[in-house]
Amino acid sequence: MNRRIAGEISGRRYEVVIGDLLDDLIREHLEKYGQKRMFISAGLKGTYRERLASLTGRDNLVEIRDGENQKSFDAYSSVVSSLLSAGLPRNVLLSYAGGGTLGDLIGFVSSTYKRGTPFMAIPTTLLAQVDSSIGGKNGVNLSGVKNAIGTFHLPEKVFCDTSFLNDLVISDGLSEMVKYGVVGDATIIDNLMELRGDSILSQNELLTSLVEKCVSMKMDVVSKDIHDTKGVRSVLNFGHTVGHAIESVSGNSISHGRAIAAGMIIESRMSELAEICEDPVSPVLSNVFWMIGIDVPRPDSTWGQEIMSYVRNDKKVEGGMVKLPVPLRIGRMGSLDVDLESFGKLASRAMEDLWR
Numbered sequence: 001m002n003r004r005i006a007g008e009i010s011g012r013r014y015e016v017v018i019g020d021l022l023d024d025l026i027r028e029h030l031e032k033y034g035q036k037r038m039f040i041s042a043g044l045k046g047t048y049r050e051r052l053a054s055l056t057g058r059d060n061l062v063e064i065r066d067g068e069n070q071k072s073f074d075a076y077s078s079v080v081s082s083l084l085s086a087g088l089p090r091n092v093l094l095s096y097a098g099g100g101t102l103g104d105l106i107g108f109v110s111s112t113y114k115r116g117t118p119f120m121a122i123p124t125t126l127l128a129q130v131d132s133s134i135g136g137k138n139g140v141n142l143s144g145v146k147n148a149i150g151t152f153h154l155p156e157k158v159f160c161d162t163s164f165l166n167d168l169v170i171s172d173g174l175s176e177m178v179k180y181g182v183v184g185d186a187t188i189i190d191n192l193m194e195l196r197g198d199s200i201l202s203q204n205e206l207l208t209s210l211v212e213k214c215v216s217m218k219m220d221v222v223s224k225d226i227h228d229t230k231g232v233r234s235v236l237n238f239g240h241t242v243g244h245a246i247e248s249v250s251g252n253s254i255s256h257g258r259a260i261a262a263g264m265i266i267e268s269r270m271s272e273l274a275e276i277c278e279d280p281v282s283p284v285l286s287n288v289f290w291m292i293g294i295d296v297p298r299p300d301s302t303w304g305q306e307i308m309s310y311v312r313n314d315k316k317v318e319g320g321m322v323k324l325p326v327p328l329r330i331g332r333m334g335s336l337d338v339d340l341e342s343f344g345k346l347a348s349r350a351m352e353d354l355w356r
């Protein structure tokens with residue numbers, strides 16, 4: 001059964017639909033628009049591509065290379081130029097079918113082309129379904145800085161269609177699901193543990209209900225802090241401070257999901273060592289990642305230094321103090337407020353403890 005979650009932010013209504021094979025609903029929305037362009041990920045081959053072509057019309061479909069390197073100002077400029085050459089007006093519906101990188105790029109184009117067009121999303125990786133397609137953030141990387149330019153621009157509709165998911169695009173999203181479990185809904189962790197090693201793709205009803213739980217939680221958090229200025233959205237950064245540093249030290253050879261998994265374990269252990277947690281979370285995390293088949297990377301000697309250089313430049317650091325969202329127990333978050341030196345010591349001790 002399809003699930004619909006409606007939201008309203010600053011007077012703008014939008015809706016996320018979650019289900020399996022949402023073609024009729026997608027077509028219905030597309031048919032409301034005379035002019036449209038759908039950008040689809042080069043990773044969507046065969047029947048995925050054919051389905052999307054029949055939904056939007058072959059002439060309106062543009063295949064585009066994606067991935068982190070394509071989330072660039074050059075790619076942005078080339079997409080905008082193609083829209084201008086086609087003479088498309090500002091009420092053209094721009095949409096994408098792909099992962100978070102394509103969503104961030106096309107969201108940014110949609111928000112800026114002729115000062116903003118209608119926008120629709122078909123996220124096709126688990127990470128994009130539970131995270132990046134929700135919340136209105138978009139952007140491209142510039143001069144080696146991730147998301148250096150971007151805006152907030154909400155799609156009118158997001159179609160989280162689980163039939164687009166496959167083994168290649170699941171694992172990073174699973175880590176984010178675990179994050180939602182720790183941050184606010186412990187049943188997500190229980191549900192993942194019940195899989196007992198089976199692939200989540202083999203249980204569509206469970207997959208749909210987990211995507212729904214994560215989307216609801218993100219929409220709720222975002223509705224209270226759309227522009228990420230009140231500190232409410234920061235809980236969703238759990239695991240990402242240390243995780244992003246790990247991703248960066250590996251030159252992106254460690255995937256986002258694996259890096260975030262390690263980040264969540266290390267940050268939880270830091271809250272245990274600082275004695276602010278009520279119930280240790282790091283052992284639960286190690287267990288759940290093992291159960292769902294996420295191969296958490298082991299730290300090497302360069303991590304401590306890299307984490308510190310990343311944290312020094314992080315926007316969460318103010319006046320030499322770090323405000324790190326950490327779990328007090330599963331389902332309840334707190335904040336670890338420490339100076340940079342103590343942060344470094346806690347991170348090093350956490351890594352030693354965890355991977356002795």
Ligand SMILES: NC(=O)c1ccc[n+]([C@@H]2O[C@H](COP(=O)([O-])OP(=O)(O)OC[C@H]3O[C@@H](n4cnc5c(N)ncnc54)[C@H](O)[C@@H]3O)[C@@H](O)[C@H]2O)c1
Pocket residue numbers: 041042043044066067068071098099100101102104124125127128131132133134135136137138164165166168169172256
């Ligand atoms: N805007 C936000 O709020 C937000 C939040 C979290 C992450 N992000 C961004 O999301 C990006 C990561 O997104 P991602 O993990 O989806 O990676 P991605 O977009 O790079 O996609 C991963 C790979 O999967 C391929 N692909 C996509 N769908 C497929 C499918 N169904 N079958 C086979 N291959 C498929 C793509 O071609 C790509 O090679 C990062 O740039 C990150 O910064 C944004």
